[in-house]
Amino acid sequence: MPKFLLLLLLTVSGCLHAQISISGTIVSRADQAPLTGAYVYPLSAPGKVTTTDLDGRFSLELSEPDSVLVSFLGFKSFARLVTASDTAILWPLQPTDAASMDAITVRAKKIPNGELASTRISQMDIYLNPAANADPLLAVNTLPAATNVDETANVSLRGSPSEATGVYLNDVPIRSAVRLDQSNGVGQFSIFGQIPLADVRIYASAPPVNYSQTSAGAVALYTARDLPTTTNYGISLNLAGAGLSHSRPLGPKSGIRAFVNVANLDAFRALNRKGLPELKASNGFDAAVQFVHNFSEKSSFQLFYLGFQERFTFTTQSPYYEGDFEQRKPRHLAIANWQLERNDWAWSFNQAMDWENGQYRFGNSITEPRRLSGHAAVHGTYNKSGFKLKTGASTNVFADRVRGSFPLSDYAISPEDPSQTYYVKTDHQLVEAYAYGQLRLGEKWLVGAGLKSLYGFSTEEIQYTAQASLKYRAGKWHRFNLGGGRFAQFLSPGPQVREWQWLELRQLALEYTYERRFWTLEAALFDKQERYELSTDLRVSGAESRVTFDNKSLRAWASLAMVRSRSEAAGVPSRRDLPFLARAQVQKSFEGNVSLGLAASWRRGTYFLPVIGQMPIPGREGWQSPVFAAADDGTRYPNYRRIDLSASKIFPLGEGQLILYLSVNNLLNTENIRSYGYDATFENRSEEVFSRRIVFVGGVYNWE
Template identity: 20%
Template sequence: MKPVVYSALIGIIVLLTIWQARAQTPSSRVSGVIRDAETSEPLPGVNVLVPGTQEGAASESTGRFEVRLPEGVYTLRFEMLGYRPYQVDNLRLEKGANRVLNVFLIQQALEYGRAVEVVGERELSREPSGSVMEIRSEEVRGRAGALEDVTRTLQTLPGVAAEGDFSGKMYVRGGRVDENLVLLDRIYIYEPYHLNGLVSIFNPELIKDIEFYAGGFPAKYGQAMSAVIEVYNRYGQRGPLQGSVGSSFISSDALVEGALPGPRGSFLFSVRVNYYDRIMDWLKLPESYFRPGFYDYQLKLFYPLGKKHLFEVNGLYSGDKLRWSVDSEDEFIDLPTASEKFVRKQALGVGNVDWKWILSDKAFVHTNAAYIYNYFDARYLYPTTHWIYFVVDNYDLRSEFTFIPFPHHKIESGFYLHRVEADYTLSFPKAYWDLLYTTNRNTSVRLSDDSTLASAAYRSVYQYAGCYLQDQWEMLPGKLIANAGMRFEYLNATAQVVVNPRLALVYHLNARTLLKSAWGWFSQFSRDPLVFDPAAGNRRARAPLAEHYILGLEHRFGGNYLFRVEGYYKKLRDLITTDPQINYDNDGSGFSRGADVFFQKKVSGKWSGWLSYSYSVSRRKDHPAQPYYYPLQDQRHTLSLVANYQPRARWNIGLKWQFNTGKPYTPIAEVIYLPDSTGTIIPLPVEGAENSARFPAYSRIDLRIDRQLRIWGNPGEIYLEVINLLNRNNVYDYNYNSDYSEVKAINQLPRLPVLGLKVLF
């Protein structure tokens, strides 16, 4: 969307605002905070209904709600999945009155597998932001084709393109994977995936809800140019000790939860383990088979001190490993010797202390301090060992303050301090260094005594600071809401200060329809410490910048159907690219534009699911003098259908269909044959224009059938999932033989049945 069009539409909204203001009459206000009756935890997402009217609201992340009504007598009803409904009758409102209600909801046990979300007549967003979707756990758990990984369900949302069947990573609206910000319980996670994206670290049994911003996100989020994915894990259930165990082709998991000593505390502990490598060893399969394995351990402790101080401790330790050996004469495998072995290990550790301080129903403070540990070790053995090894220690402090000084203003401010200590060690054959030396001036590389190995050691320490201030202003009560914010960021490695203004508007045409728009600057310092290394990098490299323009329409049909359409334009500048003289510079630029369409049937009744379509164009260039090219994430058309059907009380059938046009790749234009120093003729491929060809279109249908039953006297579930039901050959890449005379397609997942079992206790 062009900026001039965006400006014109903003003008139209302002004119509508003035027109509506002339007819606006004073209204009364009912507000307050909704909490869990047992833990005093604020409850977000509670539906606040006013029977007999089209008015209503949903509570915010702090539990706060607000409803505006004309003078009269009303009934207010509070409903949320997993809690008993609560109703306030005969609530009398005088003209211009401000009533405060502090509501406590009591938890209610759910029949396993039969949870139904109760949705009010009005669930449109009242908080202005960009392209945001709030996704609840029941909307992502147990979906067909997800392979027990929520990120694969997120890949079906509008604006999202997947890397492929072997990865849960996401391209959002033409952005790269590393341009997304991923948070778990407010903690920044640099690499939230196992095995380079094969499966995420997010355990679907623990997730409470997910906030997904495809663009135009508010000023409280920094260090992202493309999208924000924020995952919140739930608290443990209080009461008698309970839990579950489950197993499938993908992994086995166990969960236990219960009450802590004291009046209201709870704990939750989970373990998830993958055992591919052990099964392959037990079956004595050839060493040429990939042997992956991963594990996750997660802990959450929650303890309130009174009703104003809520404390929680979060712990996560996850890791993965991969072994692979090749001893083959396959002409499509080009090895330096007859045998090669690869060993890769990775680990992530997170410790987080979280404190919520509820000063009043109009003021809140949320602070957390965290330590994040990243470890990576990849070794190649043939016959000389070479490796890449690094350890990164991260120290985070984040605090946010929310204050509601006036009826129509909500002011938020906060800061984020981040310190990184990174140690890298690399060792590789001297021949590799000789090959790369002409395009890299790094003088920190040294040769070994026998001159067969080159090695390098780096240590990078840098500090990042960010702060923001934003005001959510209800300019026209019940009609127009604005969120204007400013974010400031600083990185000591470059001594650069960036300022990011942001603005979002929501205009309610009526109780079921709204217009939304957003504009802003979104800077992101490089996450690679080598970029700022004194020898290997460039300390003058600036933070790349994305400028977002977004305009959308949202409409709700009844209580459970939602339709949304959005158009966007993203302008990119100061992208970091490699340079033979100074290693890195800011010569890159680009843009992406497109439109997203989304239609959803909420979890209610027998049917639920969504249909999404995205049209996207993304182009970039690495130097002003070079032409634009299509980056790997450019995907023109993407269509996804996700559906769930409950034919009977204990059965559930899930279906997922994904279709997209092919991604770009660089073809081989021709092969020339030249003699080497011994006179042997060797083939040399000549590549065509960068990413000038496209892979074939992708299409995949997945099916899942769930059945609830009693297992050893306990409630349980068994499911059968079939990935790629029609066994379609979707091309992932092409591979050539040694003389480039033949090409072979590398296909993605074939038809793959998966059987799983879960037991509750």
């Protein structure tokens, strides 16, 4: 017996010290897609790290039983004890909770049949976009359908003004979706830059009738509705500031996600003095909280709050005065969503309140807007095999109070010059009701039609929207989508629309998609009539195309768009008249979780009216006022060219992962002319350019 026990002990000891070989595949739990570049390593020896290949496969040798950790950007890390060899491991990773401050990238994909959206952007795709700076709306502005002619987050789709493109968070319209903005509504970044998003959908034409306050297109953003299953932490540090994030379950039916961010651009300014010489100071504070509660499997509630306070100062110059433009704006946004399923119906009840109190100051001009926007809506969706019905109603309330002072003349604008105070009170209420039906005809055809009525209490007018769409799948790889109709919108003032007014927009768009293996070809033709109540009516038409190659480790695409935007009466080009707009991007993933990205854009310069003469200003010696060319005798700025670069590296670190990133906007430091500036004589002209080379670096660490 002792010999038997000794032999048994020796056998067990030998087994415990035998080499353990494991191999398998790492996939996403959401769609079972293989994850390329995931880290796999033993916790006792992090240096023995391996990464998954293009098919998500890995192999690893262990000297003894150990816990193996798997880590991948945007997914929850997890560890599992391995005690024996296994060559058929399948480990699915759960997408990370939305509270983590993971960088977001944009990998645009067509939405399958059954949806009207042209493009969907996942949360795993905005960060690697070299031109997006981790901002979802800046990422949207890199798509072929985007026709924004500046470098801001204001979204213009297929030649229409940004005011005609609705932006939504959790199905609630956001009146102003930008920050670091000016009194005219032009904003450098969106308010969503620090908000982790679960989904972004872009409707480049014919937005669905259930979206309120839109006509040309829509960008719909959604936060995660699922409950946090684990406790997560995140910390970020970059040239613009620092942030903390946290998520955790609150019992079996509730959970919370939150982040706080403190912004200070001193370090950013120090590194980019030549790139942003006008910026003198900028700081801010923002925080968000999301509470999720599941009453049952078919009923859930979500409350989201975002608040921020921002200030910035930059030097600006007019012909008659040079000084500081100062902006200060606190803002509070709260959104409540309740979802309920009953039999074949799915209901959602949405409420929102948006309040801001800004102050803008330049010379003797002061603008202090206080805006309160409210939204309430109920939406119902009926789903049966092959048929879908959507119906609902909403109301929007706008209460604007604007006070300040303005110069008594265009040239007397210094702080010492006299000014006139003013106070403007504006109240509007809009009610909308809609119905939309969608019917599948066999496996290849999908037809839809919708109708919406709109009533403005202040204008006492009834308007309507009528929409129709037809989708056809020709074989395995070809898809066609024809959509359009008449769309009505009560426009709020913004960068290109100065007064509240009705817009009637008629549009038709034909889209084509070809997908096979690694290749995707997209093309579109569109035509619009934009009829404004108080502005110049426009006729807009154009075409766009894009070719994409994507084999997981390498993604490259090139696009070309052409937009003709002219006044209907005289054929005068608008600023969005672009004879050509070319874009290209390359994103490459290397072993060791290293990613590089390169983006390029090239477009025709925008149309403007040059100064052709001067007229003396009485009482101001040497000062003159400009005489501009006739509307149909304008010219164009030089063509716009820009190249952006991004790089990132992911490191496994303890129970989490560290992400380091670098972005360089306008890599070649091209001086793209935004406008021309003049002195008080209007005889000496200078060039005012868009952003010069800008360098941005930072890091994010997430752990459980």
